[in-house]
Amino acid sequence: MSTVAAPEIPNMPLGTASSEEPLERAKPAGTVDGKIAIITGASRGIGRAIALRLAQNGAKILLVARNEGALASVAEEITSVGGTPKAWAADLREAAAPAAAVSAAIEAFGALDIVVNNAGATKRGDFLELTDADWLDGFALKFFGAVRLVRAAWPHLVRRRGSVLNIIGIGGRTPGAEFTIGGSVNGAGLSFTKALADIGIRDGVQVNAINPGWVRTDRLRALLQSTADQLGGDMQAAAEQVVRRSNIVRLGEPEDVANLATFILSAEGRLLQGSLIDLDGGQTKTL
Ligand SMILES: NC(=O)c1ccc[n+]([C@@H]2O[C@H](COP(=O)([O-])OP(=O)(O)OC[C@H]3O[C@@H](n4cnc5c(N)ncnc54)[C@H](OP(=O)(O)O)[C@@H]3O)[C@@H](O)[C@H]2O)c1
Structure with a gap:
């Protein structure tokens, strides 16, 4: 690996936030x-x-x-x-x-x-x-x-x-x-x-x-399609089945x-x- 000089890290007292701006002036999250x-x-x-x-x-x-x-x-x-x-x-x-x-x-x-x-x-x-x-x-x-x-x-x-x-x-x-x-x-x-x-x-x-x-992307749609095919082509039912079987809150x-x-x-x-x-x-x- 090529060696790269480490950047200077600001000298900051322990326990302070890393942002140099006071909280009230910090940019939105x-x-x-x-x-x-x-x-x-x-x-x-x-x-x-x-x-x-x-x-x-x-x-x-x-x-x-x-x-x-x-x-x-x-x-x-x-x-x-x-x-x-x-x-x-x-x-x-x-x-x-x-x-x-x-x-x-x-x-x-x-x-x-x-x-x-x-x-x-x-x-x-x-x-x-x-x-x-x-x-x-x-x-x-x-x-x-x-x-x-x-x-x-x-x-x-x-x-x-x-x-x-x-x-x-x-x-x-x-x-x-x-x-x-x-x-x-x-x-x-x-x-x-x-x-x-x-x-x-x-x-x-x-x-x-x-x-x-x-x-829910094209990749998942292709997977859902094969489940949907077994459920009469119903993509919504296929999605619900994946959610149920995976025990997740939603896709x-x-x-x-x-x-x-x-x-x-x-x-x-x-x-x-x-x-x-x-x-x-x-x-x-x-x-
Ligand atoms: N969707 C999910 O449920 C899920 C779950 C877990 C992890 N992931 C991971 O999340 C990432 C994105 O998934 P996704 O669902 O958004 O995938 P996606 O809809 O299939 O999109 C894949 C992207 O990668 C590009 N790509 C594919 N082959 C490439 C290549 N040889 N060179 C350059 N770019 C290439 C595609 O564009 P081109 O075809 O134009 O190159 C496309 O922009 C993947 O790494 C996947 O493993 C997805």
Whole structure:
């Protein structure tokens, strides 16, 4: 690992808040005003919601995914709410793509404060039918894509006392038969988050993860569809069945993840370090 000079940490008496502003003059909770973020998988679902929410709170965003048209329409949405986006189409399974995304962010905005590793797609199914190619593909995007992006971004994040947020998934804590690749990739992502958070304490970079449970995105819609097919095509009944069987308060929405992400990445969330936060409506029962 290349060594980077540790940033100066303000000399602050023990027991004081980290914000230099008195409480009454502090900015409203959740502000990421003026920060510059890379968000992967930003063309739809959870990544799109995080991009919109951070942009509404004043961040400039490099949106990364493969589909140029979908990225352009998210960029348009962000511009229409007064935000500053730049779309960057890339396949993050390619080894050089993450570093190129970092260069694009620096070229567009001049610095980098936040990396949100969200892009992910792993194949489900019978373990005995999944091939080497399926496994390599799953790790190439969500695990190595994140490792490479963070490695390229780290010196910039150190300079600005920035943040990494990994969107992982509760399957990393509670593996299951149908999700061998996804569970393994997520388990590796959780371990990576903890290790990186340890380095982040030394280098002044905040590192955390959110583990979503069931979140209503295209990916979940496809899963719900197969349940709905057994219930006469009734998607509402399929959703209710998932809620009942998982014993959760409700399905999550992408905005639920975006709200938590914004809090973690704002000044108010700064004490969180190495936290792996389950956002799953109560599904995960592990301590
Ligand atoms: N939804 C859930 O219930 C749930 C639960 C637990 C964890 N998660 C995790 O949350 C993250 C987001 O999930 P989601 O449901 O929002 O997924 P989604 O709707 O399927 O969106 C995935 C995003 O990743 C991008 N992407 C896919 N392959 C890519 C590649 N090779 N290179 C660059 N970008 C790529 C997609 O855009 P392109 O196709 O245009 O590239 C899209 O923007 C994933 O890591 C997922 O594992 C989701």
